Amino acid sequence: MAGGYKNQKKMSSLLVNGILILICFVWLLPTVGVFVTSLRNSQDIFTSGWWSIFPHQENIGSGEIVLDPSVNVDEPMQIEGITATFEELRAGVTLPDGRILTWYGNKRTRTVLISDLQWVGFFHKPLTTQNYADVLTGKTIKFTDASGNEIIRQGNNLGGAFLNSIAVAVPATIIPILIAAFAAYGFAWLNFPGRGLLFTMVVAILVVPLQISLVPILQDYTKLNLNGTYLGIWLAHTGFGLPLATYLLFNYMSTLPRDLLEAAYIDGASNFTIFTKLILPLSVPALASFAIFQFLWVWNDYLIALVFLGDKNRVITFALASIVGEKGQDWHLLTAGAFVSMIMPLAVFFALQRYFVRGLLAGSVKG
C-alpha cells in the first residue's frame, strides 16, 4: 500500500515535470531559433531552416547528368537504369542504390542532379559573428543572398542606437526616482495644505493611458523645440513614470518608523539631512525595485521613442523596428539586431532576478 502510494507520487512527479519541460521547451524554442540564426551565414539562413544545424539527413549533391540532345524530354526517359517522366524527375526519384535524381530547373535545362541522402552532424556549416558586426555598424555592408548574389546595403548602426538607448535610459531612470523620492518624503512626512488632494491626483493618474498625453505634449514640444532632444524624452519618461514611482515610494517611506525621524529632528537635523542621510538609505529596496522596472520600461519602450525622438537620436527599439520595416526579409540582420536589443534586459534579468520580479509586479499597473 505504502509502496503503491510512493509509486503514484513518483508517477505524478514525472508527469508534472514532463508537462513543465514541454511548456518550457515551447517557450524557449522561438528565442533559440533567433539566436542560432543570428550566428549563421546569410546564405545558409536563406536556404535552410535554423534547425538544420542539428544532426540530420540531407541530400548532398554528388554530380549531374546532362541529357543527350536525342532524348525526348516529353516522354519517359531512361536514366541510370530507371525510366521516369519529367514530372516524376522534378519531384525526385530514388534509385535502388539510395541515390536521388532531381531535375534541375525547367525542361530546357536537360540537366538531372544526382544527390545522396547523408547524415550531417552538428554545425556542418561554420557559424559566424559577421551578422553582429554588420548590424552594429553604420557603414555599408555586403552579404550573399539565397542565389549567391552579393548585396550591398547601408548598415543600421545599431551600435550607435545602443549608446543612445543608454543615454536615454540611465537619466530617464534616475531623474524620476530622484524627483519621486523627494515628493514621496514630502507626502509621507511633511505637513502642508493640499496634501491629501494632491496625492489623490497621483493615485487617479496611475493608470491613465499615455495616449492621452501624446497629442498635447507633442504640441508643447514643437513650440519648445524639444522634439528629438534627450531632455525631451527624459522629461516624457519622467512624466509618465512619476505617478507610479511616487506612489510606490510613498507606500514604502510611510511605513518607516516614526520615532526614528522624530529623534533625528529633535537632534536638530534639517529635513534635507533627514532625507539624504536617513530616508534614502533606508529606502534602497524600494528604490532598486522601481529603478529596475523603470530602466527596462524605458529600454524596451517603442511608442514614446517613436513619437518624441523619431529618427534623431534613435534608440535601439526604434532602430530594430526600422530594420523590420526596410529589410523585413534580411533575417541575418534582424535576428542579430533582436539579440543586440535583448542583451541589456537579459543581463539585468539574470543578475537581479529577485528585484526584477518585484519591480515588474509593482509596475504592472503603469499607464
Place this chain on the structure above:
Amino acid sequence: MNVPQNKNRLTSGLVGGLVTTIGRILISVFVPAITFLVLWQVFIFLRDSNAPQLVIVLVAIVWGVVGVALLFVVSNWFVEQLPAEWSRRLQPFVYIGPAVAIMAWYLAIPVIRTLILSFKDDIGSKWIGFDNYIFAFTDRIMLEAFRNNLLWMIVGTFFSVGLGLLIAVLADRSKFESVYKAIIFMPMAISFVGAGVIWKFVYTYKGEGVGIQEIGLLNAIVLAMGGQSQPWLSIPPWNNFFLIIIMVWLQTGFSMVVISSAIKGIPLELLEAARIDGATEIQAFFGITIPYIKGTLITVTTTIVIFSLKLFDIVRVMTGGNNGTNVIANEFYLQRFTYGNTGRASAIAIVLLLAVIPIIVNNLREFNRERRAF
C-alpha cells in the same frame, strides 16, 4: 549717555543686518542663477554639438542626473536661507513641487486638453461637435479595431491567466520550480519589438516554388506534417490569433509569478485537511486553491485586460495594422502621425481613457479605504 550708545549700536546692528540680508539675497539669487546658466549652456551644447557620440552620451547622462540633483540642492538651500517661518511653510513645496508640476503637465492637464481637442477638427482650429466621436464609434476601421481589441482582451487574457495558473500550480510541486519559472518569465524582460522579430521569424513564409525552403518554424512544422505552408500574418481573421500568441508568450510569466506567490500563501493545513477527508487533487484545486486566490486572479486579469486594451507595439511591428489586424492604439497612432488628424486621435485617446475609468475609480476607493487618516 547710554541712550545714544544704544542707538548707535542699534544703527550699526541695523546696517550690518541690512548688509548681511542684502548679501544673502544677492547670494540666494546669484547661486541659482549661475546653476541655471551652466545647465542651459550644457543643454545648448548637447543640442547643437557635433562631438563624438560617446562624448555626447556621457555629457548627457552626467548633465541630466547631476542637473536634477543640483536643482533640488540649490532650491532647498535657497528656502533654508529664508526666515524660519517661511522656510517651514515653503520647504514641502520644494520637495513635492517638481513632481506635482511634471505630473500635472504630462498627465493631469493633458486629459482636459485632449478632451478639448477631441471636439475640434483635424488641426485643432474649428469646433466640430461630436464628429470625431461619431467616427470613433461608427467608422468601419474603428469597429474592426474594437473587435480585435476585444479578441485580444478575451482570448489573450484567458490564455495568459490560464497558462500562468497551470504553470504556477504545476511548478509548485516540482523541485526545479525556480528554473521553470525563470524560463517562462524571461520574455517579460525583452521589448515588444524584439519579441515581434522573434515571432515574425517563426511565422515567416517564403511561398511555393521549386527549391524554395521554408525557414520559418511554423511552416516547417506544417510541411513536415503534410500540410501546406501559409503566409500566417496575412490571413484574416486568423492572423489576429497568431499575434495574440505573442502576447500570451509575453504575459504568461507575469500572471504565473503573481499567482504563484498567492498559492504559496495558502495554509498547508487547509489542503492537508481536504486530502485527509478524501478530496482528490482536482477537487482540492477547485474547492480550496481557486477560492483562496480569487482576489489575485481578479487583479491579474484586470492588469492584463488593461495591457491588451493599450496594446500597440506588437501590431505596429508585425503587421502595421494591415490585413484586418488593426487595434485601437494603432489607429490612434495612424490618425495622429500618418493622417495628421489630431481631432480623431484625441477622440480615440478619450475612448481609451473611458475604458480605464472603472479602474481609476476602484483605485481611488481602495486608497481612501486604506488611508482614512490622510
